[in-house]
Amino acid sequence: MAKNISRRKFLENGSKGLFAAAVLPYLGTFGNQLNKSPISGEHMKLADYYHHFGVDEKTIAQVIAEGLSRGGDYCDVYFQHSINNYIGLEDKEVNRAYSNIDFGVGIRVIKGEQTGFSFTEEITPKAMMLAAKTAANIANQNKKVAPVGFSLKDIPNYYPIQNPWEQIGIDTKIPYLQQINEKVFKEDSRVIKSNVWFTNETSYILIVTSEGTVTYDYQPMGQISVSVTAEQNGKREQNYFDLSGRRGIEFFTPENINRLGVEPVRRTVALFDAVKPSAGEMEVVLAAGSSGILLHEAIGHGMEADFNRKKVSIFSDKMNQKVAEPFVTIVDDATNPNVRGSINIDDEGNSTECTYLVRDGILRSYLHDRISAKHYNVKATGSGRRESFRHIPLPRMRNTYMLPGPHKKDEIIASVKKGIYAETFTNGQVFIGAGDFTFYVKSGFLIEDGKLTKPIKDVNIIGNGPQVLKDIVMVGDDMQMAEGGWTCGKNGQGVPVSMGLPTVKVCKITVGGVKS
Amino acid sequence: MTNENLNLVEWALDYAKNEGAKEVAVNFSHDRSVEIEFRDKNIETLKESTQNSLSLQIYIDNKYSSHSTNDLRKDELKKFISEAVASTKYLTKDKYRMLPDPKYYSNASPADLKIFDRGYEKIEPEIRLKLVSEVENAAKSLPGEIITAYSSYGDEFYENIKLHSNGFKGTSSGTYFSLGGGVTVKDKNDGRPEDAYYATSRFFNELPSPELIGKEAARRALRKIGQSKIESGKYSMLVENQACGRLLGLFSGAISARAIQQKASYLDGLLNKKIASERLTIIDNPFLEKGLASRTFDGEGLAVKKRFIIEKGVLNTYLIDNYYGKKLGWEPNSGSLTNIIVEPGEKSQEELMKDIKKGILITGFIGGNSNSTTGDFSFGIVGQLVENGQIVKPINEMNISGNAKEIWNQLEAIGNNPNVYSSLRCPSLLFNDIQFSGI
Numbered sequence: 001m002a003k004n005i006s007r008r009k010f011l012e013n014g015s016k017g018l019f020a021a022a023v024l025p026y027l028g029t030f031g032n033q034l035n036k037s038p039i040s041g042e043h044m045k046l047a048d049y050y051h052h053f054g055v056d057e058k059t060i061a062q063v064i065a066e067g068l069s070r071g072g073d074y075c076d077v078y079f080q081h082s083i084n085n086y087i088g089l090e091d092k093e094v095n096r097a098y099s100n101i102d103f104g105v106g107i108r109v110i111k112g113e114q115t116g117f118s119f120t121e122e123i124t125p126k127a128m129m130l131a132a133k134t135a136a137n138i139a140n141q142n143k144k145v146a147p148v149g150f151s152l153k154d155i156p157n158y159y160p161i162q163n164p165w166e167q168i169g170i171d172t173k174i175p176y177l178q179q180i181n182e183k184v185f186k187e188d189s190r191v192i193k194s195n196v197w198f199t200n201e202t203s204y205i206l207i208v209t210s211e212g213t214v215t216y217d218y219q220p221m222g223q224i225s226v227s228v229t230a231e232q233n234g235k236r237e238q239n240y241f242d243l244s245g246r247r248g249i250e251f252f253t254p255e256n257i258n259r260l261g262v263e264p265v266r267r268t269v270a271l272f273d274a275v276k277p278s279a280g281e282m283e284v285v286l287a288a289g290s291s292g293i294l295l296h297e298a299i300g301h302g303m304e305a306d307f308n309r310k311k312v313s314i315f316s317d318k319m320n321q322k323v324a325e326p327f328v329t330i331v332d333d334a335t336n337p338n339v340r341g342s343i344n345i346d347d348e349g350n351s352t353e354c355t356y357l358v359r360d361g362i363l364r365s366y367l368h369d370r371i372s373a374k375h376y377n378v379k380a381t382g383s384g385r386r387e388s389f390r391h392i393p394l395p396r397m398r399n400t401y402m403l404p405g406p407h408k409k410d411e412i413i414a415s416v417k418k419g420i421y422a423e424t425f426t427n428g429q430v431f432i433g434a435g436d437f438t439f440y441v442k443s444g445f446l447i448e449d450g451k452l453t454k455p456i457k458d459v460n461i462i463g464n465g466p467q468v469l470k471d472i473v474m475v476g477d478d479m480q481m482a483e484g485g486w487t488c489g490k491n492g493q494g495v496p497v498s499m500g501l502p503t504v505k506v507c508k509i510t511v512g513g514v515k516s
Numbered sequence: 517m518t519n520e521n522l523n524l525v526e527w528a529l530d531y532a533k534n535e536g537a538k539e540v541a542v543n544f545s546h547d548r549s550v551e552i553e554f555r556d557k558n559i560e561t562l563k564e565s566t567q568n569s570l571s572l573q574i575y576i577d578n579k580y581s582s583h584s585t586n587d588l589r590k591d592e593l594k595k596f597i598s599e600a601v602a603s604t605k606y607l608t609k610d611k612y613r614m615l616p617d618p619k620y621y622s623n624a625s626p627a628d629l630k631i632f633d634r635g636y637e638k639i640e641p642e643i644r645l646k647l648v649s650e651v652e653n654a655a656k657s658l659p660g661e662i663i664t665a666y667s668s669y670g671d672e673f674y675e676n677i678k679l680h681s682n683g684f685k686g687t688s689s690g691t692y693f694s695l696g697g698g699v700t701v702k703d704k705n706d707g708r709p710e711d712a713y714y715a716t717s718r719f720f721n722e723l724p725s726p727e728l729i730g731k732e733a734a735r736r737a738l739r740k741i742g743q744s745k746i747e748s749g750k751y752s753m754l755v756e757n758q759a760c761g762r763l764l765g766l767f768s769g770a771i772s773a774r775a776i777q778q779k780a781s782y783l784d785g786l787l788n789k790k791i792a793s794e795r796l797t798i799i800d801n802p803f804l805e806k807g808l809a810s811r812t813f814d815g816e817g818l819a820v821k822k823r824f825i826i827e828k829g830v831l832n833t834y835l836i837d838n839y840y841g842k843k844l845g846w847e848p849n850s851g852s853l854t855n856i857i858v859e860p861g862e863k864s865q866e867e868l869m870k871d872i873k874k875g876i877l878i879t880g881f882i883g884g885n886s887n888s889t890t891g892d893f894s895f896g897i898v899g900q901l902v903e904n905g906q907i908v909k910p911i912n913e914m915n916i917s918g919n920a921k922e923i924w925n926q927l928e929a930i931g932n933n934p935n936v937y938s939s940l941r942c943p944s945l946l947f948n949d950i951q952f953s954g955i
Contacts, residue, residue: 087607090778091843095610097581097603101596104586117563121586134564170603193778229779229889238780238889276892279917279953280748297883310555311664312700314708392561429883429896433700433708434740436913438883438896460884460894460915466706510745512884512894512915512953 041164042218046152049206049216053079053105059125061147063107064210066132071141072109072116074370075132076348079105079123079206080389087170089177089196092185097170106389107131111139113309113371117392150214153349158335158342161220161248165200168249173198176224176252183261184228188269192236193229196260200249207349215349221340221496222247223485226264230272237271237457239424239442240264244485244496245338267424267443274457277446279513283419284461284506285412285447290425290482292499294506295330295400297428297437298465299323301490303332303357303365304383304395305372307432314435314466315363323363324469327405330358332367334382334398339481341399341497345382348393352382357400358469369395387493397488401500405475409503412474414450420511421445421452422461435465460512468506476503521546524570524588525679528597532572533681535601539575539615541680541817544568549672554648556664572597573615574604580613612842620838620848621684622812622819629803629810631690633719636673644669647726651697654730660738661702666712667730670694671720684817692808693720697733703741709912711736711880715937718806724937736879739900743910745954746901752875752928753916753950754868754902757935760942762881762895764856766920767798769888771825771833772851773840782891782920786831792924794829795861802854809854809939818850825853829924858942861930865944868931870905876914876952877902884915891920897952914954923947 050056060077067075082102087094105128106119116138118131177196184194203219225242241264243256286294299315307313324330334343334352343352348370356364366372369384372395384393413421421444428439441459445452481500488497525544532540546568553561570593571584583600585593651667675689696714703709713732717723755763767783775781783791802820804810814820816838824832836844837851869877877900884895894917901908931944 093608093610095580095608095613097607099581099583099600099603101585101587103592114559115561117561119565119567121567121588138559138562170606174606193780195778231779236779236889238887276917279915279951281955310666312708312710314706316708317706390565390567392563426885427883431710431882431898433710434703434743434912435707436882436896436898438915440883440885440894458885458887458890458892458894459917460896462883462896462913462915464913510913510915510953510955512896512917514917514951 042157042160044204044218046214046216049204052081052204053123053206055079055123057150059128060208063128063132064208065145065147066129067107067109067136068145068210069143070136071139071143072111072136074110075210076108077105077208078347078389080203082201082203082388083166084199084201085165086197086199087173087177089181092181094174094177102388104389106391107135108392109135109138110371113375114138115392119389148210148212150208150212153213153215155215155217155344155351158344159220159246159338162250163248165202165220165222165248172249176257179257180224180226180260183258184226184265187262187265188230190230190232190269191228191265192231195227197225199223205347207347209349213349215345217344219343220246220248222249222251224252224260225485226260228264228268230268232272235272237268239267239271241267242484244483245340246342247338270443270455271457274443274455275446276514277420277456277459277511278515279511281508281510283416284509284511285416285419285421286501286504286506287421287423287444288409288476288478288480288501288503290484290499291422291504292401292482292501293425293428293439294468294501294504295402296397296488296497296499297430297439298463298468299330299357300332300397300400301430302432302435302465303367305366305368305376306395308366309372309375312433314433318363318466321363322361323466324358324361324472326361327475328358328361328469328472329356329403330400331356331403332383332397332400336399336481339399339498340485341397343382343385343398346384346393347386348384350380350382350384352398355381355383367395367397369393385495387495391493394490394493396490396495397497399481399498399500401479401481402475402502402504404477404479404502407474407476409476409478412476412503412505413447413452415474415505416447417449419447420456421447430465436462437465438462461509462512463509468509471507471509472504473507474505478502521677525677528570528572528593529679529681531594532574532597532601535598537574537576537601539681541573541615541678543571544677545674547672547674549670550644551668551670552644552648553666553668554652555666557652559645572600574600575614576601576604578609578611578613579604579607580610581607612839615680615682616816616818616838616848618683620818622686622817627803627812629807629812630805631718631810633691635720636671636691639671639720647695650726651695651730654727655697655699655734658731658734658738660734662734663700663702663708665734666698668696678817680817686813686817688811691718693717693723695723695726695729697730699734699737701737701741703743709737709740709743711740716808717937718808722806740898740910740912743898743912745913746911747955748953750949751952752872753878753947754865754872754875755878755945756865757931757933757942757944759878759880760945761940763923763945764940764942766886766891766893767825768853769886770920771835773834773836773844773846775888776834777840777843780889782889783831787834789831790829791831791921792826792829793927795927795930796826796829796924797824797859798826799823799857799859800825800853800855801857804855807855807939811854814850814852818848820850820854823849854939856940856942858930858934860932860934860943862932863929865931865933868929868944868946869902872902872905875902876900876911877907886920893918893920914952916950916952918951923950926950
C-alpha cells in the first residue's frame with residue numbers, strides 16, 4: 001500500500017522513471033513545535049516576513065543583481081520556512097511523535113529556457129551571494145545589473161483557518177487520536193489493529209523577483225489518516241480512510257472524527273466478501289469523488305506545459321481540438337476554499353486561477369509556469385510549483401476536477417450490463433508520451449445487469465489518456481472533491497493536490513482481473 | 517569528517533540530556549551534489565547544492581519522539597531541542613521504547629567497502645557537460661524517428677555522523693555518480709513512446725560510457741513503436757533485470773517486523789517455510805565492495821551482516837528492528853535491507869527467451885500496487901510479445917494480477933545477468949502461467 005511507502009522512498013521511486021509521474025497518498029514524519037514567533041499565521045505582514053527570515057530589501061536586491069551578473073534574463077529568490085508535525089497512535093497508545101523543520105532560500109536564474117539553480121540553508125548575505133553566483137553561471141556574459149525596487153502584490157486568501165497550527169500543542173491533538181481509535185474498535189469486533197496519524201504542516205514563503213514583485217503566503221495543512229486491519233475466520237484484510245485539507249484543527253469536528261472512526265472499518269470489513277473481477281476490457285463506472293485520479297493521470301500530467309514545450313506529451317499537437325464529448329469540461333483550480341491543492345500564489349509568485357483544460361469537449365489550455373508561458377506567449381496560469389526551496393518550479397496540477405454533466409448516478413449504473421464500479425484508490429501513474437496511464441482500485445463493486453453486486457478489491461486499471469477521454473460516455477450531476485491527502489510526484493518533487501469527479505462512465509478500459 | 521560537525525553532534529546530545537531527555541540518538545548528515553539536465557544540445561537545468569540535516573531521537577522514561585531540522589543556528593537549535601523534549605513528555609509510555617542494547621551495536625573497525633571516490637572534487641564542469649552531450653549524440657545516432665532526447669548527470673558526496681547516549685558512535689561517507697539518457701520517439705495515433713536508461717556507480721570511472729547509455733536509451737524507446745495491447749490470458753513472463761524490483765517489492769513490504777507485529781503481512785507464520793520456488797535465493801549483503809547500499813551499521817547503529825533472506829525458496833529471516841523486535845520478543849537483526857543479491861542462474865536473457873513458446877518480455881512496469889496483508893497485487897506493464905523464442909511485436913496498456921504467495925512459486929528460471937548499476941542485483945526472471953489482462 002502506498003501508505004507504507006515512506007516519503008523518501010516514494011520520492012526515490014518517483015525520480016527513477018524519467019517520464020513517469022505518480023500520485024500517491026502521502027504520509028510524512030512529523031511532530032510538535034510550539035510558538036515560533038510572536039506574530040504568526042495569516043496575519044503576518046511583509047515586514048514580519050522580512051523579520052522572520054532575517055533579511056531586508058537591500059540585501060535581496062543585491063542577491064538578485066548577483067544572480068543576473070552573468071547575463072541571465074530573470075532571477076527569483078524563494079524563502080521558505082516549513083514546520084511539519086506528526087503524532088501517531090499504534091496498539092491503542094499515542095506512542096510516537098515526529099517533527100521536521102525546513103528552512104532555506106532557493107535562487108533561480110533563467111536564461112532563455114535554461115535554468116541555473118542553487119539554494120542555501122543559511123540565510124546570510126554571504127551564503128545567499130554565493131548561491132546567486134552559482135545560479136548565475138547558467139549564462140556566460142558579464143553584465144552589470146542595478147538592483148531593482150520592489151512592490152508588494154496583493155493576494156486573496158483561499159484558506160483561512162481559525163488558529164495557526166503552531167498554537168496547537170501536542171496535548172490538544174492526542175485526544176483526537178484516542179477518540180478515533182476507540183470508535184474504530186467499537187465499530188466492529190473483527191478489528192484487530194488500528195493505526196491513526198495526525199499530521200499538520202505550516203509553510204511561510206516569501207518570493208522576490210527581478211521584475212520587482214514581492215509576494216508572501218502562509219500555507220497551512222492538516223490531515224488525519226486511519227488504517228484498520230480486521231480478521232475473520234483466519235483471513236485478514238486491511239484498508240484506510242483519511243481527511244486532509246488546507247485546514248486548521250476546527251476541521252476535525254465531532255462529525256468528521258466520527259467518520260474517521262466509522263469509514264475505515266466499513267471499507268476494511270467489506271473486503272472479506274470481495275472478489276476479483278475478470279480480466280480484460282469492460283465498462284467502468286467511477287464513483288463521484290477521488291475517482292478524479294482518472295483526470296489527474298489521463299489528461300492532467302499531459303497538459304503540464306513543460307512536457308508540451310519539450311514535445312514529449314501526447315497532447316503536444318491537440319490544442320483547440322475536440323478531445324471528448326461536449327458534456328465534458330475539465331478544470332485545474334487553485335481557488336477552492338481550504339482544499340488540499342489550493343494555493344493563493346504559485347511558487348513563482350504568480351496569481352492563481354481556475355484553468356479550463358477542456359471546455360465542452362475542446363482542449364483549451366495547458367498548465368503553465370513562467371518559462372512555458374513565455375514559450376507559448378500566453379499568461380501564466382499560476383501552476384509553477386515546487387516541493388521546497390531545494391527544487392525548481394515546474395508546471396503542476398492543483399485541484400483537478402470535472403464539472404457536473406447531464407446524467408444521474410442511478411441511470412449511469414443502470415446502463416451497465418457487465419462492469420465495475422470503482423470507489424476508492426491508492427495511487428496512479430502515467431507515461432506522458434505514449435499516454436498509458438493507470439490507477440489502482442482498492443475497493444468497489446461489480447456491476448451486473450445494471451446493479452451493484454459483489455464488492456471487489458485490489459485491481460489496477462490501465463488505459464490510454466486521449467482514448468479514455470473519448471470513451472467518457474456519461475457524466476453525472478453529482479460532482480464531489482476527494483477528501484484525502486493526495487500528493488503528486490514529478491521529477492522527484494512531491495506537491496499536495498486534490499481532484500474530483502462526478503459519477504462517470506467509461507465505455508471500455510482494461511481491468512487487471514484474474515480470469516480471462 | 518570535520519571537527520565542527522562532530523562538535524555539533526556532541527553538543528546536541530548533551531543539550532537534549534540537560535533539557536531532560538534520558539536517552540538520545542543524534543544523526544548529522546551533510547550532502548553536496550551537482551545535477552545537470554540536458555536536452556537537444558542545451559543545458560536545461562544546472563543545479564548545485566549543499567545541505568545538512570540534524571535529527572534527534574529522544575527517549576524519556578519510555579516515551580519516544582523523533583525530530584529533524586536543517587536550521588543549524590545555535591539559538592534556533594536550542595529552542596528546537598527544548599520543544600522536542602517538552603513535547604515528548606505528553607506522549608504515552610511505551611515499555612518497548614528505548615535505545616538498542618549496546619551489545620547489538622557495530623563495533624568492528626569499518627572495513628574498506630570502496631564506496632568513496634577520492635577523485636570526486638576534481639570533476640570539472642566541462643567534463644560533466646561533455647558526458648551529457650555525448651549521451652545525446654549517441655542516442656540520436658540510432659536510425660528512427662527520434663523526436664527529442666534528454667540526458668542527465670549527477671554526482672553526490674555525503675557524510676553522516678551518528679552518536680547514541682548509550683555508547684554508539686559511527687561515521688560514514690561515500691560518493692555516487694549517475695548518468696542517464698531518455699528518448700522520445702514518434703508513433704502512430706500521436707503516441708510518443710519514451711524510455712530511458714540510467715546507471716549509478718560509486719566511482720566516476722566505473723560509469724558505463726555515454727555511448728552505451730545513449731544507444732541503450734534509444735534502443736529501448738525505438739522498440740516501443742507500434743505498441744498495442746493483446747488478448748487477455750495466461751502467458752509466460754520474462755522480466756528484464758532492471759524491472760525486477762517491482763516484483764521483489766512484494767517481499768520487502770511483508771518481511772518487516774512491523775508488518776508481522778501489526779498483522780499486516782501475508783508472510784506471518786511462514787518463517788522457515790517454503791514461500792517461493794526452490795530456484796530462488798536472495799541474499800542481503802551490506803559488505804559488497806562498491807555496492808550502492810554498502811555499509812557497516814544501520815540507521816539504528818545495529819551491526820549489519822550478510823544474510824540469506826530466502827534460501828532455495830524458504831523464508832530464512834524477517835527484518836527485525838529494535839522497537840518491533842522488542843514488541844515481538846525477538847532479537848534485532850537490522851530492520852532494513854542493503855544490497856540485494858538474487859542468486860543468478862546459468863542462462864542469458866536471450867537463452868531464456870528461446871525457451872518461450874508464447875510469452876511476454878516485460879521491460880517496465882507502470883503504476884499498480886500490492887496489498888502486503890493479503891499478498892494481492894496488480895501492476896501495469898509494457899513489453900514485447902515473444903513467440904517461439906522470438907520477439908514478435910511491442911505491447912503496452914496491459915496488467916498482470918495475482919497473489920504473491922503464488923507468483924513466486926511460478927518462477928521457472930533465473931538469468932545470469934544481474935544489473936550491477938543498482939543496489940538490487942537481480943538477473944532477468946522467467947515465470948510460468950501469469951494472468952495478463954488486455955483486450
